[in-house]
Amino acid sequence: MSIATSSGRGGAGRRRLVHGVLPGFGLAMGWTVVWLSLIVLFPLVALAVKASGLGFGGFVKLLQDARVQAALELSFGAALIAALVNAVFGVLVAWVLTRYRFPGRALIDAAVDLPFALPTAVAGITLAALFAKTGWIGGLLAPLGIEVAYTRLGVVVALIFVGLPFVVRTVQPLLADLDREVEEAAATLGASRLTTVFRVLLPPLVPSILTGFTLAFARGVGEYGSIVFIAGNMPYLTEIAPLLIVIKLEEFDWVGATGIACVMLAISFSLLLVINLIQAHANRRS
Numbered sequence: 001m002s003i004a005t006s007s008g009r010g011g012a013g014r015r016r017l018v019h020g021v022l023p024g025f026g027l028a029m030g031w032t033v034v035w036l037s038l039i040v041l042f043p044l045v046a047l048a049v050k051a052s053g054l055g056f057g058g059f060v061k062l063l064q065d066a067r068v069q070a071a072l073e074l075s076f077g078a079a080l081i082a083a084l085v086n087a088v089f090g091v092l093v094a095w096v097l098t099r100y101r102f103p104g105r106a107l108i109d110a111a112v113d114l115p116f117a118l119p120t121a122v123a124g125i126t127l128a129a130l131f132a133k134t135g136w137i138g139g140l141l142a143p144l145g146i147e148v149a150y151t152r153l154g155v156v157v158a159l160i161f162v163g164l165p166f167v168v169r170t171v172q173p174l175l176a177d178l179d180r181e182v183e184e185a186a187a188t189l190g191a192s193r194l195t196t197v198f199r200v201l202l203p204p205l206v207p208s209i210l211t212g213f214t215l216a217f218a219r220g221v222g223e224y225g226s227i228v229f230i231a232g233n234m235p236y237l238t239e240i241a242p243l244l245i246v247i248k249l250e251e252f253d254w255v256g257a258t259g260i261a262c263v264m265l266a267i268s269f270s271l272l273l274v275i276n277l278i279q280a281h282a283n284r285r286s
Contacts, residue, residue: 047265051258062259067235068244071260074152075241076267079220082159087213090167091205097168098175112169115162120225127158128230150232155240158226163216170212174205203285210279214272221268 054062062068097109115123131138131148138149148154178201186196224242231238241264248257 044265047258047261050254051262053255054259058255059259059263062256063263067239068241068260068263070236071239071241071244072263072267074155074238075221075264076271078152078155078159078240079217079223082156082163082220083213083217085156085160086163086167086216087209090164090212090216091171091209093164094168094171094175098172112165115165120162120223121229123161124158124226124229127154127161127226131157131230149230150234150238152231152238154230154232155227155238158230159216159220159223162223162226163220166215166219167209167212170215171205171208174208178204206282207279210275210282214275214279217275218268218272221264 051059093112097105097112118126128149129135131141131154133139133142133147133149135149138147141148146153148157182200183196186200191199222242224240224246227240228243231240231243233239233243241260245257245260248254248260
């Protein structure tokens with residue numbers, strides 16, 4: 001319930017009660033804080049408290065561990081590469097699905113959401129079977145000297161698979177809302193196709209592309225199920241940070257596991273903060 005002010009004939013303001021469907025600000029805000037605290041804040045605080053058992057020297061020693069460094073480098077590097085690839089080809093897929101009508105379009109549009117619905121373990125097994133040397137795609141690449149399964153390239157391929165829908169579904173609605181008359185006006189004024197794309201179409205899409213990139217990157221950093229089957233999980237080579245955390249837990253090294261998790265959290269938060277600042281700047285410009 002809220003209070004609204006309306007003016008009568010004499011200009012005097014009258015206050016009336018407006019009954020809304022949702023509860024008032026105080027109640028809604030209270031439940032929002034409680035819910036976010038239970039789901040997000042309390043687990044993060046518990047993680048930080050558990051990791052504090054390492055101490056500053058323990059964190060330094062953890063960061064100097066070559067195995068931890070290799071796992072973090074692979075997780076963040078592969079997630080970044082996969083998100084960049086998806087940012088390019090995701091926009092292309094969204095453009096085709098939005099601007100063209102062709103047989104099988106509905107099937108392709110539904111297939112984009114497959115990584116959302118498919119269990120990650122099933123996705124990992126499927127990718128490993130496809131890209132192994134005896135698989136359909138791996139068998140074609142093997143004579144060319146290209147190995148995907150059980151290599152770092154396999155990790156990137158898995159992250160591209162799981163991250164593509166984030167970019168497509170983020171960009172697609174904005175593409176559908178773009179006014180085609182703007183493109184026609186640019187063409188009428190003599191702008192080339194490349195000029196139209198980079199000066200007219202792309203600027204309004206930049207915020208949504210950055211949003212999709214951020215979501216794909218965040219998903220890739222924490223991905224586990226689809227990677228462990230295709231990566232090979234070799235220490236220092238194809239071992240990702242989430243897998244190293246699981247190994248620490250299996251060894252009952254709870255402090256070490258939470259320490260790696262805190263390092264991942266700090267790096268992820270810093271990178272996402274930078275991306276959000278860039279996105280905010282792009283929003284102001286557009």
